[in-house]
Amino acid sequence: MSELKVRSLSIDFGGVRALNDVSLDVPKGAFVGLMGPNGAGKTTVINCISRIYKPVAGQIEFGGENVLSLSSDQVKQIGISRTFQDLNFYNLMPSMSVLDYVMLGQFDPKKNRFLPNGLQLRSAKNYERDLKRNARKILDFFRQAREFLEPPQAERNYPILMGRGGAPDLLDVERSPIQILSFAWRRRLDLARALISNPKLLLLDEPAQGLPPFEIDNLGKILKLIQKEFGVSALIVEHNVDTLMKISDHIVVMSSGEVIAKGLPDEVSKNQQVVDIYLGSGSTSKPGNESRKSNVRSRDVQPVLELKNIDMFYGSAQALFSVSLKIFPNEISSVLGTNGSGKSSLLKAISGLEKPAFGEIVLDGEPLPLGWPEAAVARGLQYVPQGRMIFPELTVLENLRIGVLSTKVSLKEGLEKVFHYFPTLKTHLKSQAASLSGGLQQMLAIGQAIMGSPEVLLLDEPSLGLAPQLIESLFEVIQNIKNDEKCAIVLVEQNAKKAIEMSDYIFIFNSGMLIAEGTGAQLRGDDETLKKYLGFH
């Protein structure tokens, strides 16, 4: 008998169908992992269950109750408790105490009225005492859980995450403000907050996001302990497939708003459709030019770009862990990895859009100032971010004029180069960039970047949102750019098969770390690495 039943759930966002006929079950006491690429609709499902979004069709039933007829408050009362992807509460109330934060999870305005509370009546005191007792019970669970966890390693790479003197005992710091906790402990505290209301079902939205690898392992162990100790079931959205497979009893895979596979973790990881979604489908036809690929990395060529031990953080969440790699001229290097593996962060770090906390980036033998994109451009490094950062209200010509502003190239030369690769743009020079189709906007963005003959070109998911035929021709142009301009291209791409096919060298990222690299031939013969890249075991 399943505890949570979701049936034919559909929802539209401004005419776009975000969920289409989604059905899933969470049996009593079971952990169900919900996986899928970005934009699959995973968080939307959770938001529908917790009554943040209102679906246009479908039923949600929990323990015999019709969830869709309840308010978000009432959803909590029938035993559904959730966590959020970003730890918003911390930013709102960083000085709140650890104990208060956990108590917040069971706070019920109906039982905690203003007057009794202000007058410190017995009823209010009793209510608060009970809340505190419950909160301490939960914190005590986390203390006991510590012995099952890996002790923190005092490594150079994780200075911020460790806090002071290793992991704290939450009970010892219950009066301290939550801002003293390390990021990993904040994530755990969020679980504590969700657990205090004695839920029967937990909705966890990316509980491992921003955690270093060994903390992800710890989180998996804690979640298993929670399942045993509290007998609670859970619906878990998580990008770290490896962990999700380990802790889940069932897996549901979504893509583009639809459920495409369900089953035990083992079955799902063998499902070809699922593998295709993560690796990119089709395009296995062309056999790559093996002789060219196997010998490209001759060691006597100087790298044009070198990263040495780059660590980068967003706030206190670490996005890159001591990444070191070399990019060689006249090569396409692809960066692959699941969502949240640090691919885009890598390009942002190199381009200077985000500033790494530690490490060194060397361009042409000389160090590049970190976090300073203008300087990187002046040194011949161009970056086309995801989502085509063009200037939408300016005309195509104005956009292209901006492309040569900071280069030594004249507008005429620059335009010639752009039209050579993208002749279609010629007919749209006077149009407003915003009025162009997605494909033309992408051409414009790449055009802007290549006008000044860059030495290194960083492309973040150039094929995102484009029609299949367009993607083929775009990749062809990228090949041509590499061959004619002799520049190094670093490509972040979702379609892994395609990327492996067209690249000279591949880097595979997972959880912010570079876990494998090699030529396409090396990787294609290496099923283990591909599995590792997928996170499947």
Added chain:
Amino acid sequence: MDTFNYYFALVFDGVAYGCIYGLFALTFVALFRANKIFNFAQTEVATLGVVLMLLLLKHMSFWSAMILTILASFAFGVLLHVTIMRFLTERRRGSHLSETIVTIGLFVIFNNISSYLIGDETQPFPSPFGSDVLSLFGVPVSKQSLGIIVASLLMTGCIFLVFRFTKLGLKFEAIAENADAARLRGIRVSNLLAVAWGITIMAGVFAALLIAPIQYVSPAMLISFFSYSLIAVVIGGLESPLGAIVGGIIVGVVDNLAANVSFIGSELRFLVIFALLLLVLLVRPRGLWGRAEARRV
């Protein structure tokens, strides 16, 4: 014919005042587009510029004092960005609201400095245009007003030409649209913002110098200009340079007419302006030339 002359003169003087409102409004809009900050201290810095020129006039001729003041105001704008605003705007997670509130603090500080330098008494200011009346196609107009209109339109024209036809202007457009994307194309945003501060402060001081002969010099000389030019910005549309100028002229003309209609008079003129503001916002909530936010993709 006399009535026509009377009302024409009212409109003409209104346009002159309106040009000054428009020039101030233009500086608000230009800086807002580039830096996403409303520089509330703008009119007070301009007052300080007039005070500086008044002090310089004791030592040199009118024109050399004016050129020196204009140059100094550009440098002062750059300095404001480099020493104060840069540190506020370049924090990645700083909010533009807090930066704007800092400019309110600067408003008070500059007002006090003006008081300290020349006291609170109003003082006369020489006019380069003279105060006679000129006959324009048989209609008498004041030379002062004509001078203000011509000079401020020239200034506006210069700013327009720079922004429309130079690489500097293109860079500003790029920053206004998306500062991060501009940095990725190698545009040095911080340097450009310093120039934006220099140009807007300079244009503000220029406007204040034009109006000073009529308005007389005192620390409070531009207080009403502050509110009128803000209204002009809202009427014209927050990010539209053309809207700023037209909005300024509309405000100037309506205000001058209202002040001279007997049943309204100078006591209630402000009421009329606010009624106008409400009317425009009711009909076009984003101002006359305002753009819908949704178009910014």
